[in-house]
Amino acid sequence: xxxxxxxxxxxxxxxxxxxxxxxxxxxxxxxxxxxxxxxxxxxxxxxxxxxxxxxxxxxxxxxxxxxxxxxxxxxxxxxxxxxxxxxxxxxxxxxxxxxxxxxxxxxxxxxxxxxxxxxxxxxxxxxxxxxxxxxxxxxxxxxxxxxxxxxxxxxxxxxxxxxxxxxxxxxxxxxxxxxxxxxxxxxxxxxxxxxxxxxxxxxxxxxxxxxxxxxxxxxxxxxxxxxxxxxxxxxxxxxxxxxxxxxxxxxxxxxxxxxxxxxxxxxxxxxxxxxxxxxxxxxxxxxxxxxxxxxxxxxxxxxxxxxxxxxxxxxxxxxxxxxxxxxxxxxxxxxxxxxxxxxxxxxxxxxxxxxxxxxxxxxxxxxxxxxxxxxxxxxxxxxxxxxxxxxxxxxxxxxxxxxxxxxxxxxxxxxxxxxxxxxxxxxxxxxxxxxxxxxxxxxxxxxxxxxxxxxxxxxxxxxxxxxxxxxxxxxxxxxxxxxxxxxxxxxxxxxxxxxxxxxxxxxxxxxxxxxxxxxxxxxxxxxxxxxxxxxxxxxxxxxxxxxxxxxxxxxxxxxxxxxxxxxxxxxxxxxxxxxxxxxxxxxxxxxxxxxxxxxxxxxxxxxxxxxxxxxxxxxxxxxxxxxxxxxxxxxxxxxxxxxxxxxxxxxxxxxxxxxxxxxxxxxxxxxxxxxxxxxxxxxxxxxxxxxxxxxxxxxxxxxxxxxxxxxxxxxxxxxxxxxxxxxxxxxxxxxxx
Amino acid sequence: xxxxxxxxxxxxxxxxxxxxxxxxxxxxxxxxxxxxxxxxxxxxxxxxxxxxxxxxxxxxxxxxxxxxxxxxxxxxxxxxxxxxxxxxxxxxxxxxxxxxxxxxxxxxxxxxxxxxxxxxxxxxxxxxxxxxxxxxxxxxxxxxxx
Numbered sequence: 001x002x003x004x005x006x007x008x009x010x011x012x013x014x015x016x017x018x019x020x021x022x023x024x025x026x027x028x029x030x031x032x033x034x035x036x037x038x039x040x041x042x043x044x045x046x047x048x049x050x051x052x053x054x055x056x057x058x059x060x061x062x063x064x065x066x067x068x069x070x071x072x073x074x075x076x077x078x079x080x081x082x083x084x085x086x087x088x089x090x091x092x093x094x095x096x097x098x099x100x101x102x103x104x105x106x107x108x109x110x111x112x113x114x115x116x117x118x119x120x121x122x123x124x125x126x127x128x129x130x131x132x133x134x135x136x137x138x139x140x141x142x143x144x145x146x147x148x149x150x151x152x153x154x155x156x157x158x159x160x161x162x163x164x165x166x167x168x169x170x171x172x173x174x175x176x177x178x179x180x181x182x183x184x185x186x187x188x189x190x191x192x193x194x195x196x197x198x199x200x201x202x203x204x205x206x207x208x209x210x211x212x213x214x215x216x217x218x219x220x221x222x223x224x225x226x227x228x229x230x231x232x233x234x235x236x237x238x239x240x241x242x243x244x245x246x247x248x249x250x251x252x253x254x255x256x257x258x259x260x261x262x263x264x265x266x267x268x269x270x271x272x273x274x275x276x277x278x279x280x281x282x283x284x285x286x287x288x289x290x291x292x293x294x295x296x297x298x299x300x301x302x303x304x305x306x307x308x309x310x311x312x313x314x315x316x317x318x319x320x321x322x323x324x325x326x327x328x329x330x331x332x333x334x335x336x337x338x339x340x341x342x343x344x345x346x347x348x349x350x351x352x353x354x355x356x357x358x359x360x361x362x363x364x365x366x367x368x369x370x371x372x373x374x375x376x377x378x379x380x381x382x383x384x385x386x387x388x389x390x391x392x393x394x395x396x397x398x399x400x401x402x403x404x405x406x407x408x409x410x411x412x413x414x415x416x417x418x419x420x421x422x423x424x425x426x427x428x429x430x431x432x433x434x435x436x437x438x439x440x441x442x443x444x445x446x447x448x449x450x451x452x453x454x455x456x457x458x459x460x461x462x463x464x465x466x467x468x469x470x471x472x473x474x475x476x477x478x479x480x481x482x483x484x485x486x487x488x489x490x491x492x493x494x495x496x497x498x499x500x501x502x503x504x505x506x507x508x509x510x511x512x513x514x515x516x517x518x519x520x521x522x523x524x525x526x527x528x529x530x531x532x533x534x535x536x537x538x539x540x541x542x543x544x545x546x547x548x549x550x551x552x553x554x555x556x557x558x559x560x561x562x563x564x565x566x567x568x569x570x571x572x573x574x575x576x577x578x579x580x581x582x583x584x585x586x587x588x589x590x591x592x593x594x595x596x597x598x599x600x601x602x603x604x605x606x607x608x609x610x611x612x613x614x615x616x617x618x619x620x621x622x623x624x625x626x627x628x629x630x631x632x633x634x635x636x637x638x639x640x641x642x643x644x645x646x647x648x649x650x651x652x653x654x655x656x657x658x659x660x661x662x663x664x665x666x667x668x669x670x671x672x673x674x675x676x677x678x679x680x681x682x683x684x685x686x687x688x689x690x691x692x693x694x695x696x697x698x699x700x701x702x703x704x705x706x707x708x709x710x711x712x713x714x715x716x717x718x719x720x721x722x723x724x725x726x727x728x729x730x731x732x733x734x735x736x737x
Numbered sequence: 738x739x740x741x742x743x744x745x746x747x748x749x750x751x752x753x754x755x756x757x758x759x760x761x762x763x764x765x766x767x768x769x770x771x772x773x774x775x776x777x778x779x780x781x782x783x784x785x786x787x788x789x790x791x792x793x794x795x796x797x798x799x800x801x802x803x804x805x806x807x808x809x810x811x812x813x814x815x816x817x818x819x820x821x822x823x824x825x826x827x828x829x830x831x832x833x834x835x836x837x838x839x840x841x842x843x844x845x846x847x848x849x850x851x852x853x854x855x856x857x858x859x860x861x862x863x864x865x866x867x868x869x870x871x872x873x874x875x876x877x878x879x880x881x882x883x
Contacts (some may be wrong), residue, residue, distance in 0.1 A: 064831075065831050066829075066830030066831030066832065066867045067830070068830075224824065224827060225827060227832070228823075228824055228827060228829055228832070229815060229824065230832075231829040231832030231835055232815055232820040232823045232824055232828075232829065232835065232839060233769070233808060233809070233811075233812075233815050233820065234767075234768070234769015234770070234807065234808035234809050234836045235769065235809075236832050237768075238771075238833060240768070240771070240772060241768035243766065243768070249763065274752065291763075292759055292763035292764065293759055293762070293763050293772070294755055294756060294758075294759035294763065295752075295755075297775075364866060365831075365833075365866055366771070366773050366779065366781060366831070366833040366834045366864065366865070366866045366867075367771070367773075367831075367833045368772065368773070413831070413832065413833075414831060415771070415831050415832070415833030415834075416831045416833060416866050416867060417831075418866075444772070446775060447773070447774040447775060447776070640827055644827065644830060644869070644872070647868060647869070647870075647871045647872065648830055648867045648868035648869065649868070650868065651865075651867075651868025651870060652866075652867075652868055655868075673774055673776060673778060674774055674778040674779055674864060675778060679864045679866060680868070680870070681858075681862055681863075681864065681870070682857070682858050682861050682862070682863075682870045682873060682874065683858035683859075683862070685870035685871060685874060687871075688871050
């Protein structure tokens, strides 16, 4: 095996005419360590190793949380590598700056608008310096689409060069395909595995030769997911399944009031219980360590703990909601403005106004929050189901009192993420406990702990005003939003000049042509942690906007579909999905009494989605009968994965719209489990029909964009069935007579 | 106490009220069975006891009087019809809840080889946060036809 050193730097050049250098891709420190126990073969670049037996190992730098990145990302690389798909296997990337999510930062800085080459280069530089290795923002495939194909094509070029050298023939006479480099007529052939060691020492080609779409063999195919065999036989390793020699199991209770601290507690009863090894006080929590999880949980429950509440009043839901509603009387900070909305409203023939609101939401991933940590003199090992390896490493280093380069992050499968696992609180906690314990420790939160110590989707309120002319045309749109700010917690500078973009996304850059519009936002802060929740701000702006558009259509005396289409003259992709969903759902045909259809359109994360929901409201209550979805997500890498994400997003959206509500009392979250924070079940699952538009546009995201339009499609359908407008989520409790 | 799991007999000393889930996971090392809520609400911990689907997080191990089968023992090579259908229709997403769903499905098919949609809905009340319900329903319909 060749020795890998910093000299074997792989320099990847972009395929663009400008020949922009994409970056220096070092084989990461941690991936090199993988060589010791496993012969994964030679590094061709940071994402690829090829073994002598032709096994292709793709190092995936995004977390597999069910969205299929352990298949889609290897498909991109394997496509341009030209290897046999059956030889591909996946390992999780370690934490390393080479794996930073450049795309996500670029999208944030550019606001999703195209940039010139110079701006693109500069923003890319900044992103590599200041970005993070993070899985989120439906960015995995979008971000990997070009770099991983280039990584594959670059490696193919190196393998071809190695073969050409060995044969003493020009590279142009050789080709790489199906895991073999062949010369001219194919008399001479060498497998990638036989060439990999030699190829790894060669200079990568300056202009990697990317395949044309008509040459693709993998992209666009519904390939079975590589991770699924292990997910039907129980062998897939989630965070909670990590087992380390000599490890202890910890149960933890943190102060139920956010910001509170641990007060008096008597560990005696717990310490007397079988298997209990230690009771460890942390600043804001108490940990009990035992020789199994259940014993730790039992012993924790046996400790009487006094908590010290933080100074200041203890919030409850009523006060938070009142504060958000009151904020709607303020203008707030302008997020987007065009025309003269005040004048247009004053001059309109018909005006309408409505207030909407949504509650805090928990992520409630099925795998409770957990991590396993081992603190040794030579460094820290952290096994963690995380969406954020570098942030976790930093948190672990701080907790252990060491430097980040001494932390080895081992990313397991994630039993759901939905944004919750982009936080590093559990890394801090697990490493702190392991350090105190002097032994490897697995911390697993109870379901109640998971629910009561989340970083919640912000509660939000919205006031919408619209003005119509005599012909029912929408002239003016004024939107005031009020919510806590996620970025004010995570990265305050992002809120200094502009309002928090994550709070207003989806309300701004609407596809509808409305000459006079203003969108503003007021921050209201409460002692409740807020964070990224699948589709973030879009999760509520789509509800506000698409329900209010329906109200405007009603006021205009127009059909909701026709009214929207009338505003979409310059938005062909949105138009297309809307028309497709409507046609497939037989929009406009009559339904029996008690039934209604609702339509909604929303664009986010680079994709465009229209939904038509059909509901039945009768004496037994509400049932969602059918949801027809149309999506334009650009080039589709794996259509079966797209379909799965659409199906799952509809469930996720319906769960939130029908049932989701986190409430506060005395500074604490009330909900503790699936009884008071219910999830949609199989018996409530509507028929889902999906229609994907063919597109040659760049890939859009698929993990999040279908969530936002679910609530408005549902609520518009409820209106069609009952005549009742739902302006507050969740729906539950609002349809009883 | 004696516990037979996946055909292997174990002699164990555990507390009287220790749930089967934790005996499987933390004592016997069978981590395929998952902890989701600990109070029998989500079904991630479903295993078979004497062929019946049981939520192992609320079943004391000492109360188990029949052989236990976990996801690891359903088949040695993913050849159980439910596992094969789950792969054919690509049911799982994150996969965390699927051991429990698969065990519940296998138990249902054993007692009711041709389940109706209503049978399936009644037996598979498991929570799947990723929302794989559409595929679970399709897979169960296909298995009922088989």
